[in-house]
Amino acid sequence: xxxxxxxxxxxxxxxxxxxxxxxxxxxxxxxxxxxxxxxxxxxxxxxxxxxxxxxxxxxxxxxxxxxxxxxxxxxxxxxxxxxxxxxxxxxxxxxxxxxxxxxxxxxxxxxxxxxxxxxxxxxxxxxxxxxxxxxxxxxxxxxxxxxxxxxxxxxxxxxxxxxxxxxxxxxxxxxxxxxxxxxxxxxxxxxxxxxxxxxxxxxxxxxxxxxxxxxxxxxxxxxxxxxxxxxxxxxxxxxxxxxxxxxxxxxxxxxxxxxxxxxxxxxxxxxxxxxxxxxxxxxxxxxxxxxxxxxxxxxxxxxxxxxxxxxxxxxxxxxxxxxxxxxxxxxxxxxxxxxxxxxxxxxxxxxxxxxxxxxxxxxxxxxxxxxxxxxxxxxxxxxxxxxxxxxxxxxxxxxxxxxxxxxxxxxxxxxxxxxxxxxxxxxxxxxxxxxxxxxxxxxxxxxxxxxxxxxxxxxxxxxxxxxxxxxxxxxxxxxxxxxxxxxxxxxxxxxxxxxxxxxxxxxxxxxxxxxxxxxxxxxx
Amino acid sequence: xxxxxxxxxxxxxxxxxxxxxxxxxxxxxxxxxxxxxxxxxxxxxxxxxxxxxxxxxxxxxxxxxxxxxxxxxxxxxxxxxxxxxxxxxxxxxxxxxxxxxxxxxxxxxxxxxxxxxxxxxxxxxxxxxxxxxxxxxxxxxxxxxxxxxxxxxxxxxxxxxxxxxxxxxxxxxxxxxxxxxxxxxxxxxxxxxxxxxxxxxxxxxxxxxxxxxxxxxxxxxxxxxxxxxxxxxxxxxxxxxxxxxxxxxxxxxxxxxxxxxxxxxxxxxxxxxxxxxxxxxxxxxxxxxxxxxxxxxxxxxxxxxxxxx
Numbered sequence: 001x002x003x004x005x006x007x008x009x010x011x012x013x014x015x016x017x018x019x020x021x022x023x024x025x026x027x028x029x030x031x032x033x034x035x036x037x038x039x040x041x042x043x044x045x046x047x048x049x050x051x052x053x054x055x056x057x058x059x060x061x062x063x064x065x066x067x068x069x070x071x072x073x074x075x076x077x078x079x080x081x082x083x084x085x086x087x088x089x090x091x092x093x094x095x096x097x098x099x100x101x102x103x104x105x106x107x108x109x110x111x112x113x114x115x116x117x118x119x120x121x122x123x124x125x126x127x128x129x130x131x132x133x134x135x136x137x138x139x140x141x142x143x144x145x146x147x148x149x150x151x152x153x154x155x156x157x158x159x160x161x162x163x164x165x166x167x168x169x170x171x172x173x174x175x176x177x178x179x180x181x182x183x184x185x186x187x188x189x190x191x192x193x194x195x196x197x198x199x200x201x202x203x204x205x206x207x208x209x210x211x212x213x214x215x216x217x218x219x220x221x222x223x224x225x226x227x228x229x230x231x232x233x234x235x236x237x238x239x240x241x242x243x244x245x246x247x248x249x250x251x252x253x254x255x256x257x258x259x260x261x262x263x264x265x266x267x268x269x270x271x272x273x274x275x276x277x278x279x280x281x282x283x284x285x286x287x288x289x290x291x292x293x294x295x296x297x298x299x300x301x302x303x304x305x306x307x308x309x310x311x312x313x314x315x316x317x318x319x320x321x322x323x324x325x326x327x328x329x330x331x332x333x334x335x336x337x338x339x340x341x342x343x344x345x346x347x348x349x350x351x352x353x354x355x356x357x358x359x360x361x362x363x364x365x366x367x368x369x370x371x372x373x374x375x376x377x378x379x380x381x382x383x384x385x386x387x388x389x390x391x392x393x394x395x396x397x398x399x400x401x402x403x404x405x406x407x408x409x410x411x412x413x414x415x416x417x418x419x420x421x422x423x424x425x426x427x428x429x430x431x432x433x434x435x436x437x438x439x440x441x442x443x444x445x446x447x448x449x450x451x452x453x454x455x456x457x458x459x460x461x462x463x464x465x466x467x468x469x470x471x472x473x474x475x476x477x478x479x480x481x482x483x484x485x486x487x488x489x490x491x492x493x494x495x496x497x498x499x500x501x502x503x504x505x506x507x508x509x510x511x512x513x514x515x516x517x518x519x520x521x522x523x524x
Numbered sequence: 525x526x527x528x529x530x531x532x533x534x535x536x537x538x539x540x541x542x543x544x545x546x547x548x549x550x551x552x553x554x555x556x557x558x559x560x561x562x563x564x565x566x567x568x569x570x571x572x573x574x575x576x577x578x579x580x581x582x583x584x585x586x587x588x589x590x591x592x593x594x595x596x597x598x599x600x601x602x603x604x605x606x607x608x609x610x611x612x613x614x615x616x617x618x619x620x621x622x623x624x625x626x627x628x629x630x631x632x633x634x635x636x637x638x639x640x641x642x643x644x645x646x647x648x649x650x651x652x653x654x655x656x657x658x659x660x661x662x663x664x665x666x667x668x669x670x671x672x673x674x675x676x677x678x679x680x681x682x683x684x685x686x687x688x689x690x691x692x693x694x695x696x697x698x699x700x701x702x703x704x705x706x707x708x709x710x711x712x713x714x715x716x717x718x719x720x721x722x723x724x725x726x727x728x729x730x731x732x733x734x735x736x737x738x739x740x741x742x743x744x745x746x747x748x749x750x751x752x753x754x755x756x757x758x759x760x761x762x763x764x765x766x767x768x769x770x771x772x773x774x775x776x777x778x779x780x781x782x783x784x785x786x787x788x789x790x791x792x793x794x795x796x797x798x799x800x801x802x803x804x805x806x807x808x809x810x811x812x813x814x815x816x817x818x819x820x821x822x823x824x825x826x827x828x829x830x831x832x833x
Contacts, residue, residue, distance in 0.1 A: 056692075060787075060791060062609045062610035062611075063610060063611075069562060069609065072566060141563060141570070141577060141578060142563070142570075144574070145570075145571045145574055207783075208610075208620065208621075209621065209783030209784075209787060209788065210693065210694070233692070233693065233781070235781045236778060236781070236787070236791070237778050237779055237781070239676060239779075240679070240691065240692050240779055240780070240781055243676070243679050243683060243684050244683075244691050244692055246684045247679075247684045247687060248687070249683070249691055249692070279567070377794075405555075405556075406555050406556040406561075406796075408556075408557065408561070408564070409555030410555065422567055423567050423568070423569065424566055424567045424568050427566070427568050433568075434568075436571075437569040437571055438569050442572065443569075443571065444572050444575060445564075445569035445570060445571070445572070
């Protein structure tokens, strides 16, 4: 036997070690500033003139083109701006457009700020804004649906005229949608180049799956940014985001998992920041299901939902009770609460249901048994489903919870009765888009299969009305019809929740989910 | 030799064809509409016109046959289609992420190999007593502890409590340590148990007795004869595990925010990005076949009896 030969396992081991070292040496240094992982973000903040902020960010954008599917991420970075901004009261406010006027039912003119430059140094004017809007309509289905643009005309170097295909009174609010971010169209003609936008920060580096780094834009038309640089690290796992914050590797963590909020609250170096959102968690009724065709049965479920208890226990207090699709922070969200109706006993007895010996409701020998769908992407919904299941069991109703991976695919089928669901109902601060898409009978997004001619009439009237007061009144009327017919039970409007290091200032959670980084954000 | 390689190449093509076809069928029967998912990313409902237009843009309104033929064409021209999410070719998207996964898989395999050899050797030498009982316990824990739990435990101790290591991301060796241990330690502890058993069995073999009779030292016999022969059956297990790691470890890459293939594929599955999922399956099947081929070659090198046959 030749024992002088090196054993094979040794060779294999050495090969793997060498390969690993070579790869580690070649690896990207994109986030090497985290160093040993101990307070790296803090170390970076040592110099006041070069202060930086690191954020553990929930999403993982595929790119930085604001007219694609990643517009929200670009807006959140502070690099992009739109013609209109939504203020704290979710009212349209001036941003790149300083004023606007409705000429007739289909025509709007907008006067632009005239001291704005793009990140490539070019001046923003009506021509460049027109080109940007046309590009967004061409590339983004949402921009196309929201704006309903027929034509855009340049009236003066700082004035635009937008003509819509039909009366679209929501157009001003819709111009706040991130899919309409204004950019210099010429800046992204070359593959791999970053878009030149108008925000307080400009894109410095985007590394797929890793991070988006933005730096202060010195030619910004407003107050310059207090921070030199912001790094958004893409961390899709909620627990990892939380631990990165606890370890001091990041200054801000978005979407802290609700069941871990206590850990942030108890940490003396951290704090929780939150704001009410325009999101609504709800229970959908399948209006075609044999059980829930009957309004009385929907009322029974609606009455059984312990909304306050859910907010207290499941949402840890970070949410507000929902009475309609739109939260009360919106002027058209202040709907009257439905008066307590008949009891479960009365409702079901009138419908021919009887309690059996076990105390469960049944009709013609069949028990009251419903299927409730839930899905994993919003874990709090599954907990809510269990609370509702338990509550209904106490009422004598059996609910079978079915966890599905893709809720929308399951909703398209007919074999469900109830489903947990979550929607952003007024992401531009206006009710028109949501009511049209979610409640029109011909829409595939009408997942409850709810058909109401009176509601459609009100929605159509809303589409044609431009006066704000009248629009709000119509939106409330629409919600009254919805609450009367009860195609959904609205449970809670969850808060937007962030964990931040103490010392971070100017980071103010906004009800709209796409405003994160601003020029005001600072760190001490 | 030429015939051997030709046979293997044909087998590889056949496997890739079958996998490509099966994946296409499975993706089309699984629930979920990519157009709708993409348009409702932020839970804003999408209009019917937008959904229909995007379905057409994605080619989902074409007949299944034409979609299948287009997919097969993409497979054999090595393009694998265009990602719905990034609008870029799938092959390029996977290749961009491969170095990160390769780095993690190599480090994980190194930890696995180290744990297998160290624990296996130690427990074989001290086959009774405390060390052996600890080895058994480690194998039990390695087999039963889920990697997400071990990963979070490591992050909690070494990042949150001690602040020694970064909790996430890819960078230098410090970034690599915890993900590699999470990936390799459990498997290594399990394989160490197999190595120990094999080594103890080898001890009673005639060639070992003969070596002892010839006066070779205990250490020499243990390392160059017993260990070498006992390691042979473990090699294929290590090869399979390495192939799994190269395919991207979804859980470890997600927990440590490691920008590899595993993290990418989980996002593609959520978004029903058919071209990416299909491309990934073909890619991993290719990896499996290639690694098994490599293991086979190493086997032949290690075992002269196979060389002769």
